[in-house]
Amino acid sequence: MFSAAIFDMDGLLIDSERPIMAAWMAAARTLDVELSHAQYLQVVGLATAESEIILSGLLGGPAAFRHALEHVRQALALERSDGTPLFPIKPGAAEFLGALRARGTRCAVASSSTSGQIQACLGSLGVLHHFEAFAGGDEVPRAKPDPALYLLAASRLGVDPTQCIAFEDSENGAKAALAAGLRVVIVPDLKHPPAAIVEQAFHVLESLHDANAHLPRWFPGEMVRP
Known part of the structure; x- marks a missing residue:
């Protein structure tokens, strides 16, 4: 799909x-x-x-x-001095990224953090290799909820935005993805997006653990990577 x-x-x-x-x-x-x-x-x-x-x-x-x-x-x-990552990976994220990679699904990051911060952080957590493209907040003139970050990420993947699902936790992030033409799956974190945004979402998940059950329907690619 x-x-x-x-x-x-x-x-x-x-x-x-x-x-x-x-x-x-x-x-x-x-x-x-x-x-x-x-x-x-x-x-x-x-x-x-x-x-x-x-x-x-x-x-x-x-x-x-x-x-x-x-x-x-x-x-x-x-907090970095003990050698552990400053920010731990969220539950289910590594498993879901691995499952997407196994299906041959192309992945990118669209974050308000700088491109350098994105790659350093995801590299420290061992998941950087799952992504083909990155769009950082230092690369666009306007932050989310402007759609620029998502449009840049889709462009770097070479994929039409309407063929992408955005995974977001925040209201402004969801607004940005919707404005860019993506479907949005919301995984709330500290702050649950308002009902008006939730109603526009493609789906709402408790955590990325729950995303794996939807893989065959959302990304029906063949298993191409171990």
């Missing part, structure tokens, strides 16, 4: 949102500010510039934001 799969990365393939949220909450406490879970969720799925505006308001202004940002960077850098 479809010939390619295009994946978001943060919150979809990797469990990055939780450690980043924890780092921001800890950084806020150095400013004597209690940043709540609900407050932080306001920035999930937003572009960097939009997130900065909201966090600056929550933390007490631009100077407070810069102070907290430095703490966040230091905290996340420290």
Whole structure:
């Protein structure tokens, strides 16, 4: 039915949102500010510039934001020192990617992270080889929900967007994929997309573990790789 799969990365393939949220909450406490879970969720799925505006308001202004940002960077850098990946792979992701590869399904990543961050992160988790193309936020003029990232990823695969399924966790990511003409499978992470977006989705999954059951119908390719 479809010939390619295009994946978001943060919150979809990797469990990055939780450690980043924890780092921001800890950084806020150095400013004597209690940043709540609900407050932080306001920035999930937003572009960097939009997130900065909201966090600056929550933390007490631009100077407070810069102070907290430095703490966040230091905290996340420290987590790398034990040799483990900074962000673990999400449950079911590696298995699903392997199953797609075995069927000969072409895969790409369309992420607001930079292209360098995408390849470094997925390389550290041992799944980079499953992807033929990458589209990073540093390569397009506008972030999600603009469709540019998905259009670039589909173009680099050489596949019509209407022949692709996008796998997304966020509202803005789903909007971007829909605007580009892809079908969207939503796998919610920290923040469940609103009903209006869910209604437009091709399917909603609890986790990528559940995606394997749909492979024969969504990607009916032959088993070509071990």
